Amino acid sequence: MEYIKKTIQLIMTTGTTVPCTYRNIRTGELFFGCRIPKTDVVFSGCTGSCYVIIPNTGVTYNIKFGLVQNSEDIGFFDAYMVDTPYNYIQLYNANPIIAAQNLQKFESILSGQITLAASGLVTGHSTGYITGTAITPISYNVTGQSSSRLTELKKYVIGVPFSQQYVSGGNFSTDGVNYPQSIGNKVVYFLGGIRYVDTLSGPTSGTTFLFFGQGFTNSNFINKPIYKDMNKENIISNPKIYDDVFIVRQEISAFDKNYRLEYISSLVDLTTYAGGKFFNIVNNT
């Protein structure tokens, strides 16, 4: 804990006090003035004003101080994923007397005095899905600049007009060039739900993209309550994986002898390589 010491001068001001008429007990002499009476002086009345220096209660002393927090990441949390249905015993009742009776019956069941069937308690069923964790989706656009991906839609054809050079029919759900929107020096195309616009010339030439963000409604996120697995305490990052270490197993297909690429000499060999599952050959002409 931090301990700060400050010295502040008490601000004084001139205040007023009331002068008094007082009598000296020994001499019987009367006095009038602002002096503070001694023990042998008796008040007999107060009028007028005297000035004294007193603490100024109208001021405010200001100090600045720092506050810090020791922050430490205690590691990963896990999502609580329960979606299995289960049965339960209904104890709640709007009538508190019946609810109390149900509770007593339940305690008798737990202690083995009666069976569930004999207790008369009703069982209910739950789907098990966690409730109340819905997140309201917020619609928003994400835009920016990128490199062109138009070549990914190009067909292997030559000597044809522009409208036949690329895969057509593009929209947010289908990859392809949107020819009706590709006017002038712009080419509009869609890849994976992202809209790209290639501006081929001019001061704004380049590629821009746009997509509708899904945020926390994206399937990448788990919108569930979290719990802490104590085994993962203080683990604050994914384990490092050395993915440049390969173990080459001697796997040879019983039906296909082409297990080295150097043996492939034709497209047919490629499509049948490793049982026909290794290369995905697409005819996009």
Add this chain to the structure above:
Amino acid sequence: MAIGTYGIVRPSDVSIDDISMYYNFVPNRETLNNVIYPLTPTEYLSYNTLPTNEQIAGSENILEGLYNLKLPATIFNQIGIYTIYIKPKTTPTVIIDCSVLSSLPSVKGIVLDLTALPSPLQANNALQGYRVEYINQDSTQTKMRNVVRYVATANKVVPISENVGNTNQKAIRYRFDDAGTLLFLQLTPSSSSDVKPNVLPFIGNPGQTILLSNTFFNPLVIEIDMVQNTVDTLANILVGNQVKDVQNGILTYYDANNVITDQFNLFEIKDDVTNVPLYEVKQKRTNIDETQNFNDVIAGI
């Protein structure tokens, strides 16, 4: 080079609503006074904001870590030592139950009544990071010294009855459900150590009173020494303006703004028989002669 630094001391941006303030006063070091008085933080603390050229439009723009403390002279108006204690706010509550999650019986926790907590703490995981301290359940009700747990998660739950293991016994466990009015708090540490795998750390007992404190900032003590004079005021006495009223025998001292700071009577005490001066006296006046105002005196030259 710092990559992935995660454990740091950061400037706190704690809300003033999450702060508790107290003060104590003693007139001098010889006096012991254990009486602590509360202060309302919203009246005495305020935030600082970023300089204009660093502000984000529409944002609160607070400058984290730096706070203002106001000491009004309505309270801080005596010569002496004021000790101001600024600490995270503490909320007492009672443990309703100690149990496990229905689908994860290895996850233990304490259960609190949501309605007994302030509304900002009732949301899921609002208590995450809070410190839990315990009151002994014996007749002494003393605070359990040196036992601290921290809240890892805090979620709304509902109780459900489940079969226990392979037996036909049933037990109440808890299941996350935002419709619930109970909070299931996982505390850390609550797992077994490697050397005693069958011994679990203490996390509390049902019916036990606990103290929930936020961990948004480190507590702070500020000692204010209210003094009558500083180097500046002493310098004023030595080299500042003074007026000696020769006729009335009054010596007046002024501060830098020519405000009267001290006034003295000057007189001699003589032998009443021989009329020989015995003493020259400089006596502090308790009542101030306002006619000795510096500007008025000078104006009369």
